[in-house]
Amino acid sequence: MATSLQTGKDLSLVQLLFGGLIMIGLIIKWLSSILTGTNSPLGEATATIWGYSIILFSLLGLVVIQLDSNNSPNKQLSKVPYSIYMLFVIVIWIIVLNVTYSKYINRKTIPPTYDFWNMWSTIFIAMITILILVQYYASLASNVGTYLNTDIFTKGNVETLNVYLGFILFLNILITGIQTIILNNFRVDG
DSSP states (O other): OHHHHHHHHHHHHHHHHHHHHHHHHHHHHHHHHHHOOSSOSSSHHHHHHHHHHHHHHHHHHHHHHTOOTTSOHHHHHTTSOHHHHHHHHHHHHHHHHHHHTHHHHHTTOSOHHHHHHHHHHHHHHHHHHHHHHHHHHHHHHHHHTOSSOGGGOOHHHHHHHHHHHHHHHHHHHHHHHHHHHHHHHSOOOO
């Protein structure tokens, strides 16, 4: 009995570690826009790649540690909320954009409108990530009975949260599409 309790405690610590790594990834991305210079090879694109890669692998880690080796992985993966899969797609899309155009983004030879849309994309990804983590930890708390007050996470509230997540995800897909168009068509070779 004590062994399973210790394993459950270790699992929750790992989940908190992944949540902390997600926050570190967001901080790296946020600080990149403030601290990068104009001609630095380690500019905003590089920090975005690092920060979003940390977020991506931490989210993947949160999904993987929930898998039970005794059950079918396909059945378990179908229970993962769609918002996590959509966040994977958006983050991978942005990482690919930043890898492809890192020279232009790091040297700031892109239109200023890209910075505007990049800021909004970062804000929306932070909002999505925080809402997903709140939803994730609330579902864990309701299953484990931890210190979180789960009375506010009724089925109706979770459905409302999913609607907000869907709307913000849709907006972020549009914003990332705008960023792609700007980088494909309006970059300045310098």
